Amino acid sequence: MFISKIFKHMPHTNSKFWHFTNKISVRNYTPRRALMYVPGDDTRKLKKAWTLNVDCVAMDCEDGVAINRKETARETIRNILNEGKPTKKKFDWAVRVNSIDSGLCDDDLRALLTAEHLPNTVLLPKVENKEHILWFSERINSYIENKKKVELIIFIESAVAMINLPDICRTAVLLSKTSKFVPCALVFGSDDFCASIGATRTEDSKEILYARQKLVLVAKAFGLQAIDMVYIAYKDLEGLKLQSEEGSRMGYTGKQVIHPDQVPIVQEAFLPNTKQIEWAVGLLNAFKEHQKKWKRSIYLQRKHDRYANYEASTKCDRFNYVIKKLMYTLYIMLHN
Numbered sequence: 181m182f183i184s185k186i187f188k189h190m191p192h193t194n195s196k197f198w199h200f201t202n203k204i205s206v207r208n209y210t211p212r213r214a215l216m217y218v219p220g221d222d223t224r225k226l227k228k229a230w231t232l233n234v235d236c237v238a239m240d241c242e243d244g245v246a247i248n249r250k251e252t253a254r255e256t257i258r259n260i261l262n263e264g265k266p267t268k269k270k271f272d273w274a275v276r277v278n279s280i281d282s283g284l285c286d287d288d289l290r291a292l293l294t295a296e297h298l299p300n301t302v303l304l305p306k307v308e309n310k311e312h313i314l315w316f317s318e319r320i321n322s323y324i325e326n327k328k329k330v331e332l333i334i335f336i337e338s339a340v341a342m343i344n345l346p347d348i349c350r351t352a353v354l355l356s357k358t359s360k361f362v363p364c365a366l367v368f369g370s371d372d373f374c375a376s377i378g379a380t381r382t383e384d385s386k387e388i389l390y391a392r393q394k395l396v397l398v399a400k401a402f403g404l405q406a407i408d409m410v411y412i413a414y415k416d417l418e419g420l421k422l423q424s425e426e427g428s429r430m431g432y433t434g435k436q437v438i439h440p441d442q443v444p445i446v447q448e449a450f451l452p453n454t455k456q457i458e459w460a461v462g463l464l465n466a467f468k469e470h471q472k473k474w475k476r477s478i479y480l481q482r483k484h485d486r487y488a489n490y491e492a493s494t495k496c497d498r499f500n501y502v503i504k505k506l507m508y509t510l511y512i513m514l515h516n
């Protein structure tokens with residue numbers, strides 16, 4: 181098995197490595213297989229959202245809301261946040277604010293992050309460069325009280341953003357150490373991206389293949405989830421299934437959806453299959469087995485080291501004793 185091949189070459193007595201592996205712990209992981217947008221000004225749809233089995237509900241202030249309804253959306257979502265999570269169901273309770281360049285983002289953040297309850301996650305659309313992350317960090321630090329933090333999902337939706345992507349992620353990861361957010365995912369905003377590069381959408385999405393792959397690559401390099409593009413034709417469930425499975429094969433961990441009917445198909449596509457689960461369980465078992473062996477061998481190594489030290493010290497003592505005895509004999513001889 182692959183893992184045993186790696187472990188075979190690991191130095192058993194490398195204490196730094198041992199210390200590291202001994203400390204491996206299970207990370208707090210929020211699944212976001214389907215990330216469903218719900219227009220923030222539509223109370224009927226918001227109520228409907230709480231009844232669904234969906235990993236992430238994104239209460240939207242951005243593109244799902246008309247410009248003359250922005251204020252209504254902001255207030256509606258703030259009221260929901262004031263009341264607290266509407267159900268005991270486990271799901272990611274998220275808000276999508278307007279983009280920084282729209283001039284509406286600060287009002288959204290102030291209204292939503294000073295409510296009685298914080299959302300779990302903030303979705304920040306149209307991030308273009310690291311300065312946007314710095315701005316976001318500064319704003320949320322002034323709104324969130326105490327030691328609370330929100331998770332951050334960064335949207336990449338333009339040519340410039342795609343070029344700046346590693347820089348954006350590096351800044352977010354570094355800032356998160358001192359700021360009130362933790363970056364957790366990247367979203368590929370394919371609709372806005374197509375508009376940005378002037379691409380024409382086709383059935384198989386070849387025109388955005390490079391960008392779609394680059395997003396996964398950079399997300400994984402920074403330990404982030406990768407959330408795939410929206411399938412706008414929400415009545416075409418067969419097409420959705422094919423595109424979701426393709427995204428999953430590419431390494432995406434989830435997909436944006438706009439309609440409740442899309443949820444079960446997407447969540448199924450991003451669930452690991454039986455083969456993958458078997459592989460992961462095998463990997464974990466092999467890891468545990470090797471850990472046990474290391475414990476034994478490290479114990480023996482330490483015992484050996486102690487014995488060797490003891491040996492060395494007694495040899496040294498005997499040598500000192502002989503020298504001292506010789507010197508003493510010499511001293512007696514000289515003085516007699």
Ligand SMILES: CC(=O)SCCNC(=O)CCNC(=O)[C@H](O)C(C)(C)COP(=O)(O)OP(=O)(O)OC[C@H]1O[C@@H](n2cnc3c(N)ncnc32)[C@H](O)[C@@H]1OP(=O)(O)O
Nearest residue numbers: 217218219224225226228229240243244371410438439440
């Ligand atoms: C590129 C991007 O940024 S995408 C994000 C921006 N776009 C959006 O947010 C669009 C979100 N989606 C929607 O608004 C809707 O799904 C629409 C307008 C596309 C279709 O809505 P409808 O015509 O109401 O669809 P339909 O009649 O099939 O809905 C069935 C039920 O699901 C509800 N529903 C539909 N979409 C949603 C949703 N996104 N969230 C919650 N509930 C929803 C409807 O209210 C309806 O509920 P009801 O049975 O209690 O009346």
Ligand SMILES: O=CC(=O)O
Nearest residue numbers: 369370371372410
């Ligand atoms: O925000 C999503 C998009 O596709 O644009």
Ligand SMILES: [Mg+2]
Nearest residue numbers: 243337369372
């Ligand atoms: Mg967009």
